[in-house]
Amino acid sequence: MRPPLAPEEFDDLYARSFHRLVGQIYAMTGNMADAQDVVQEAFMRAWDKRSQLTLTQSPEAWVRTVAGRLAVSRWRRARSGLKAVFRHGTPEAVASPGPDHAALVAALRKIPEMQRRAIVLHYLCDLPVAEVAEETGVPEGTVKARLARGRAALARYLSDDMLEEAANA
Amino acid sequence: MRDWEGKFEAALRSLAESARDQAVPSSGSDIRRRAETRRRKRAFVLPSALLTFTLAGGTAFGLTAAFGHSSPHAGTPRPTASSPQAIASGHAGPATLAPGPGSRQPGPAAAGAGPAGSGNGRPALQPLCQLTKVYPYMAYVQAVSLQPSGGVLDIITAACTPDPQHPGSGKLVPSGPVRQVPLAPGATALVTAPIGQGTKPSPISLTQFGFGVQQHPGALFGIAFGGGQATRITEVYIHGASPSSPSAGPPSLPAGF
Numbered sequence: 221m222r223p224p225l226a227p228e229e230f231d232d233l234y235a236r237s238f239h240r241l242v243g244q245i246y247a248m249t250g251n252m253a254d255a256q257d258v259v260q261e262a263f264m265r266a267w268d269k270r271s272q273l274t275l276t277q278s279p280e281a282w283v284r285t286v287a288g289r290l291a292v293s294r295w296r297r298a299r300s301g302l303k304a305v306f307r308h309g310t311p312e313a314v315a316s317p318g319p320d321h322a323a324l325v326a327a328l329r330k331i332p333e334m335q336r337r338a339i340v341l342h343y344l345c346d347l348p349v350a351e352v353a354e355e356t357g358v359p360e361g362t363v364k365a366r367l368a369r370g371r372a373a374l375a376r377y378l379s380d381d382m383l384e385e386a387a388n389a
Numbered sequence: 390m391r392d393w394e395g396k397f398e399a400a401l402r403s404l405a406e407s408a409r410d411q412a413v414p415s416s417g418s419d420i421r422r423r424a425e426t427r428r429r430k431r432a433f434v435l436p437s438a439l440l441t442f443t444l445a446g447g448t449a450f451g452l453t454a455a456f457g458h459s460s461p462h463a464g465t466p467r468p469t470a471s472s473p474q475a476i477a478s479g480h481a482g483p484a485t486l487a488p489g490p491g492s493r494q495p496g497p498a499a500a501g502a503g504p505a506g507s508g509n510g511r512p513a514l515q516p517l518c519q520l521t522k523v524y525p526y527m528a529y530v531q532a533v534s535l536q537p538s539g540g541v542l543d544i545i546t547a548a549c550t551p552d553p554q555h556p557g558s559g560k561l562v563p564s565g566p567v568r569q570v571p572l573a574p575g576a577t578a579l580v581t582a583p584i585g586q587g588t589k590p591s592p593i594s595l596t597q598f599g600f601g602v603q604q605h606p607g608a609l610f611g612i613a614f615g616g617g618q619a620t621r622i623t624e625v626y627i628h629g630a631s632p633s634s635p636s637a638g639p640p641s642l643p644a645g646f
Contacts, residue, residue: 243405
């Protein structure tokens with residue numbers, strides 16, 4: 221059994237994966253501020269649980285899973301907290317996607333949360349179906365179904381031109 | 390569809406790249422420091438919250454036990470007279486306290502309070518002569534005259550007399566004529582309600598002390614002497630004193646008074 225993650229190892233992990241994870245979570249949430257917050261929070265939890273982290277094969281995957289769950293729970297809280305927005309006004313502005321990516325973000329927001337997560341893990345994080353299934357805790361068949369339905373839904377919202385525009389942004 | 394998938398993947402990566410550029414990174418050491426700070430806070434706050442809750446609950450329970458079911462009116466405290474020191478002295482047995490001539494009248498809370506042990510059969514908590522063990526010189530302060538060189542206190546000493554109704558205990562009563570004792574220039578004045586706030590003596594300036602005594606003459610004080618002057622005046626909290634006649638037997642003041 222390895223000793224707990226050393227401070228230098230943690231710093232190195234953070235430096236290597238922070239930006240990548242923020243990008244992945246941003247694709248899942250469409251909210252830059254939330255993405256940064258949950259990734260940082262996930263890293264803080266990773267440091268708290270560094271003794272467990274050494275047991276996992278990929279600390280980055282652990283952080284991504286935690287950040288993804290945090291993002292989901294935040295989104296749910298935000299949804300149930302709409303009354304507060306009506307009472308106190310809208311929260312301070314967060315960074316929005318550029319005009320080239322706006323259509324993509326809007327389309328991603330339209331599909332169910334679990335489909336979006338599967339899409340991002342598979343296409344952006346390059347995880348094969350089996351690993352997506354492992355990370356999301358569902359059978360591979362469910363992942364395949366989510367990917368297929370997510371692709372079909374996105375294809376309805378995103379034309380080839382839109383995709384090319386976003387890809388070249 | 391393969392073509393669409395390729396374009397979608399490229400668009401998705403471009404989106405993530407744009408987020409990377411916007412992300413404001415902090416360092417790993419900063420994240421570790423924040424995590425440690427939060428952990429320490431949690432480790433401190435949780436026990437503190439539990440302790441506060443326990444103390445608050447215990448205090449509420451104690452107050453309820455002390456005042457709650459014995460009071461004829463809800464929210465009206467039992468007639469009491471105490472000081473932290475008096476409580477600490479661990480006396481047992483009731484006694485009564487009589488205010489001096491011209492002293493403040495018992496407040497509304499004390500109006501219905503009879504002598505110790507009357508009413509519902511439970512002895513009231515009132516100051517005992519054992520206060521004089523805590524404060525060798527107990528006196529009812531009638532007035533304070535402040536001068537640049539110090540000041541003068543007009544006092545009537547509080548005497549401890551036996552209480553025939555409660556053998557073995559005594560009661561404090563005003564005794565003797567008004568006397569004047571010099572007040573040291575840097576004397577400490579500690580007051581409770583009604584001159585100050587609450588039941589715990591808290592310091593005030595001599596000017597405020599003089600003004601407070603003018604508003605509430607006859608309050609009971611424990612007085613400490615040094616070099617022939619009163620150096621420390623501590624008000625003893627009284628709540629619900631029952632009138633009583635003055636009697637003889639004044640305590641002896643330091644030589645010269």
